[in-house]
Amino acid sequence: MKITALEAVPYAIPYTHPLKFASGEVHTADHVLIRIHTDEGVVGTADAPPRPYTYGETQTSIVEVVENVFAPHIIGMDPLDREKIHAVMQRTIHNQVAKGAVDIALWDIAGTSLGTPVHKLLGGWTDSMRVSHMLGFKPAQELLDEALRFGEEYGITTFKLKVGRRPLGLDIEACEVLRAGLGDDVEIYLDANRGWTANEAMEVLRRTDGLGLTLLEEPNDAKEAMGRRRLVEQSPIPVVGDESVPTAGDASRELLSGGCTAICIKTARSGFTEAKEILGLCTGLGVDVTMGNQIDTQVGSIATVTFGAAHRATSARAGELSNFLDMSDDLLADPITITDGRIFVRDEPGVGAGIDEDKLAHYRQN
Template identity: 80%
Template sequence: MKIQRIEAIPYSIPYAHPLKFASGEVTDAEHVLVRIHSDDGHIGEADAPPRPYTYGETQDSIMSIIDKVFSPQLIGLDPLDRGKVHEVLDRTIHNQVAKGAIDIALWDLLGKALGTPVHKLLGGYADSMRVSHMLGFRPAEELLEEALRFGEDYGITTFKLKVGRRPLALDIEACHVLRAGLGDDVEIYLDANRGWTANEALEVLRRTEGLGLTKLEEPCDAKEAMSRRRLVEKSPIPIVGDESVPTAGDVSRELLAGGSNAICIKTARSGFTEAGQILGLCAGLGVDVTMGNQIDTQIGSLATVTFGAAHEATTRSAGELSNFLDMSDDLIAEPIRISGGRISVRNVPGVGAGIDEDKLARYRQN
């Protein structure tokens, strides 16, 4: 079996409910569908979500790096020779989302060729994951209304509140309103997307003491090494590295520097292979991990479930899996269902995110 052809297909689907947060706002899913064809007729697929304000990648840059750099070097390789594939990818720095999509598409292709679900190839620990839902920048009462609705409709009991780059009083108010309205049995944690200074983060933690917040993600820029280390030392809850740790090397640097004491894994930027390396590193050091979301489509969310449910450590916390519900449509042929606050893996060969070709034709941009 050889890699015969790689497609990078741009498409755009509007969000019915745009998500706004400290580092940007998403109104349309202007993504890239990556397809890898083998010479024996198998096709592996993955979604690449550009986040220029976080990683510097755009829809155009993802298409260009795949078409002009990766494809010419990958065509002709055996998909099973993953070491050779990653040697090619690693020759080019950055471009993590493009690399992640290629890696996931190759795992999808291999699962289909072997007739095996990828979640079993990766570990097969569980058959589902608990769901965490992200709450964006909105008035506190509207956030509470959304959280109550998602709890009622989908059984979700974990919520990540986006904070940062707005008056601290708004973020503090949202924490208090959510806790009062949701009760003590619902988990709430924060993500500032580098929108605070370390001192601002400490002030928010002081003014939300007693609310039972469970963790704080990317409070300030990791380049503020001394301030971040001081925050980790003083914080009563884990400080989670996210944008600062897209690779295993970044995770090592951040943990050794004392800038984080928990790590967010996102398959959209690491694929399954490097996500496994990150997980192994954290497991060996006794560092907690969470499965994050890049405001993924259902295709991307199913990839997160596939990896997250495969390992015991990644099932301990709810994964951020539900923000596809804010989209007006999706390319996936069989929509994801959230039931009892959980999403199940798909026991079919590959990842299981088959594409609706009519929808792809409707939303593709070339």
Template identity: 60%
Template sequence: MKITAVEAIPFAIPYTKPLRFASGEVHTADHVLVRVHTDEGLVGIAEAPPRPFTYGETQESIVAVIHRIFAPEIVGMSALEREGIHARLNRTIGNPAAKSAIDMALWDVIGKSVNLPVTELLGGYADRMAVSHMVGFAPPEEMVAAAERVRGQYGITTFKVKVGRKPFMLDVEACRALRRGLGDDVELYIDGNRGWTASESARALRAMEDLDLTLAEELCPADDVLGRRWLAEQSRIPVVADESATRPGEVTRELLDGASNAISIKTARTGFTTSQRILFQSEGLGVEVVMGNQVDGQIGTMCTVAFGAAYQRTAQRAGELSNFLDMSDDLLTEPLRIIDGTLFARRGAGLGIEIDPDKLAHYRQDR
């Protein structure tokens, strides 16, 4: 099962509304479809979503590094040689989304080769995940209305609230409005995208102690080493490392330094193989994990479900699986459906998804 070609196809699908958070805003899903071809006719697929304001990758850089560096390195290797493939990819530093998409496409190929879902190959714990929905920056009444609509239409009862604005009281009032509007039977947690200082974060958390928040993610920058440790020591809820913990070594640093005590896993930046390592590392150290979202489309969301459902520790929390709802379209022949707040992994071989060729032809940017 030799790799014969690796494609990186840029595509762009507009969002129905801008997604706004402390580190930037997104108007269009400028993503990259990655396809790994083999000599047996199997094709694995995955999606690479650039986050230039977080990891430095752009759509153009992902296409270039895959076509010019990664593909020449791995064409001719067996799709089963995942460790050898990773060793070659890791000769080039950075480029997490590009590397992760190749890794997940390889797992899709392997699943197809043995006619089994990737979820079963990874662990097979469950076949579904509860869904958490991201609520972005807007006036409080609009944030409440958006959350109520999502709860009513999709049955979602867990919400990740974007915070990190200055002055921070804007976010405190928004969280208060959400708790009042949604009641006590929903889970709320916050994500600052590094927008606050440690002292602002501490004040905001104190001001929201009565709101029963469950997690606080990346409230201040990773370089604020002592400030993050000081914040985590006094926080009454788990402090989640996300952008600051993109590799196993960074996870170790964050946890042992006391800067965080929970970890966000994103398959879009660590694929399935490295995500496994981070999950097992976190499990061994006894810290909570949450399946995050890198503004993924439906392809990336299905990758997150396939991984998250495979393990007890990731399946027991709602995963961030609904960003695709804000996209005006997608590339799948069979779109994802959230029912009663739940998203199922596909039962077909591999990831169980197929690309609609007409949609790809319409949205691709290289022709």
């Protein structure tokens, strides 16, 4: 089997409302659908979500690097020779989301051609993941109302609260209102998206002590090394690296230098292959991992479930899998459902991200 084409299709689907957080806000899913075609008719599919304010990649840059930088060298290669294909992509620095999508599409080809679900090829630990829902910047009572609604409608009992606002009292109030309204059995953790300084983060931890918060993700910029390490040393809960650890090398640096004590894995920026490397590093060092969300579509979310459910460590915590509910539409032909707070893997060959071609034609940008 040989690769005959790499296709990068830009598309745009509006969100039902703006999603706001410390590092920016989004109104539309301006993503790129990646397809790898083969001479045997097997096609691998993945979604690439640009995040220019975090990683620097844009919709245009992903199309350019996939079709005009990667494709000329990858066409003609065997899609099962992932190491060789990764060596080609590694000649180009950065562009993690583009590389990750190509990798997931390669795994999709492997599973489809072998007649096996990719979650089985990756490890097959379980058949579903618990869902964590992300709560964005809103007044405290609105956040509580949203959490209660998601708990009632979908059975979700884990919530990630986006913080990093000033004054700090806005986020502290949100923590207090959520804990009082949700009770002690619901998990709440924080993600500041680098919105605070280390000292501000320590003040928030001091003032929320006793609320049972479980994790603090990317509280300040990891490049502020002294402040970040002082914060990690003093934090009573794990400090999670996310934007600071897009690669296995970054994760190694931050964990070994004291920049974090847990890691967020996002398949949208690492693919499955590098995600396995990051996971192996974390399990070897004995640190927790979470499965994160790149404000993914259903196509991206099913990829996260595929990887997360495949491994014991990644399925131990609820994964951030519900942001597709904020979209006005999606491309997945067989939509995702959340049942009793869980999303199940697709029990079919490949990743299971079949595309509704009519919707793709409607939302594509060229």
